[in-house]
Amino acid sequence: MKKNILNHSWHLFVLTAxxxxxxxxxxxxxxxxxxxxxxxxxxxxxxxxxxYTVVKPDHFPQVPIPADNPLTVDGVQLGRRLFYxxxxxADSTQSCSSCHLPQGSFTDNMATSVGIDGIFxxxxxxxxxxVAYATNGLFWxxxxxxxxxxxxxxxxxxxxxxxxxxxxxAKLKAHPTYPELFRKAFGIRNTSEITSELAAKSxxxxxxxxxxxxxxxxxxxxxxxxxxLDDDELDGKxxxxxxxxxxxxxxxxxxxxxxxxxxxxxxxxxxxxDSVAALEDFPDxxxxxxxxxxxxxxxxxxxxxxxxALSGPYMHDGRFATLDEVLxxxxxxxxxxxxxxPFIRQIGFPVPGTNPVQYSGLTPSQxxxxxxxxxxxxxxxxxxxxxxxxxx
Numbered sequence: 408m409k410k411n412i413l414n415h416s417w418h419l420f421v422l423t424a425x426x427x428x429x430x431x432x433x434x435x436x437x438x439x440x441x442x443x444x445x446x447x448x449x450x451x452x453x454x455x456x457x458x459y460t461v462v463k464p465d466h467f468p469q470v471p472i473p474a475d476n477p478l479t480v481d482g483v484q485l486g487r488r489l490f491y492x493x494x495x496x497a498d499s500t501q502s503c504s505s506c507h508l509p510q511g512s513f514t515d516n517m518a519t520s521v522g523i524d525g526i527f528x529x530x531x532x533x534x535x536x537x538v539a540y541a542t543n544g545l546f547w548x549x550x551x552x553x554x555x556x557x558x559x560x561x562x563x564x565x566x567x568x569x570x571x572x573x574x575x576x577a578k579l580k581a582h583p584t585y586p587e588l589f590r591k592a593f594g595i596r597n598t599s600e601i602t603s604e605l606a607a608k609s610x611x612x613x614x615x616x617x618x619x620x621x622x623x624x625x626x627x628x629x630x631x632x633x634x635x636l637d638d639d640e641l642d643g644k645x646x647x648x649x650x651x652x653x654x655x656x657x658x659x660x661x662x663x664x665x666x667x668x669x670x671x672x673x674x675x676x677x678x679x680x681d682s683v684a685a686l687e688d689f690p691d692x693x694x695x696x697x698x699x700x701x702x703x704x705x706x707x708x709x710x711x712x713x714x715x716a717l718s719g720p721y722m723h724d725g726r727f728a729t730l731d732e733v734l735x736x737x738x739x740x741x742x743x744x745x746x747x748x749p750f751i752r753q754i755g756f757p758v759p760g761t762n763p764v765q766y767s768g769l770t771p772s773q774x775x776x777x778x779x780x781x782x783x784x785x786x787x788x789x790x791x792x793x794x795x796x797x798x799x
Contacts, residue, residue, distance in 0.1 A: 426550040438612040450596050457480045479612070497569045510790055516719065534718045539618065631699075639775070664709040679737075679741030731775075
């Protein structure tokens with residue numbers, strides 16, 4: 408009997424001791440910090456967004472700004488850093504600016520661009536000048552509806568940056584500077600809130616400030632300086648805009664595809680580059696790859712002609728090295744493919760006695776006048792603007 412009482416007492420002692428240990432462990436655990444998951448609290452960093460006012464020429468329309476991505480000073484500056492930072496690529500060797508440099512009016516002056524693996528793409532890098540006014544799709548084929556969507560794509564393109572957004576975001580979260588910049592730009596509270604969508608929004612904000620300065624000689628002419636263009640350049644302007652008939656000059660049909668103040672039609676055209684037997688035979692189907700409509704095969708978005716003298720080579724595949732070659736092509740009145748823009752076939756004067764009507768194309772002096780006019784679209788103030796240069 409005594410032995411049973413002793414055993415019972417011993418069991419009570421052990422259970423009491425274990426309970427005490429468990430309570431002590433629980434109390435200590437309560438005071439321990441949460442496990443380190445690599446995230447950082449950012450709320451100690453001030454968030455005071457200041458609206459960014461885009462500088463544009465007075466004769467330019469208002470810059471379209473989406474309601475869900477208003478421009479702020481810190482948002483634009485974050486986008487500028489990301490645009491020029493090779494951290495976005497898999498091996499940290501290439502940035503957005505590798506294919507879009509200021510001195511080329513935000514092109515790379517190559518026929519087609521090369522990615523981090525040394526592989527060339529099939530299309531030329533388009534100029535980003537006045538890209539904020541692009542309202543009908545981006546890229547040569549219009550596959551991106553917005554700048555925010557466009558900014559997402561090169562990172563994961565296997566020929567371009569050949570990366571993944573999760574990998575990029577991991578690098579941005581661990582970076583000594585970017586978490587603070589994202590906090591200031593978007594008011595995030597923790598590094599866990601850094602996302603590809605916010606990165607793309609900031610890059611899009613920066614791209615929306617890439618607006619002409621309004622100081623090209625063509626702009627000066629538009630603003631009343633009639634001496635800004637010489638006689639040849641003025642002849643080129645008249646032919647470009649179909650204003651030359653009264654002085655005996657032919658129509659070069661340019662403005663139909665390159666209209667408005669930005670000289671970008673925001674539309675897609677087959678401009679007579681390739682001779683094919685059927686619409687399915689285009690080596691690059693362009694817009695047709697996006698829409699699935701065979702009649703869109705061989706059509707591409709018309710690029711801006713502002714700063715065109717700085718952004719060669721020309722066409723979606725960079726096939727023409729000079730503006731002289733471009734004018735030589737257009738003077739040939741196309742290839743006769745069924746979906747060619749009709750104005751391509753109507754350059755020059757109508758040839759008397761032809762049925763259907765044929766057109767003469769342009770004389771060497773007329774082509775040269777057009778080339779001279781295109782040079783008046785050069786805006787060196789824009790490409791030298793310190794606000795759009797590499798911040799590093």
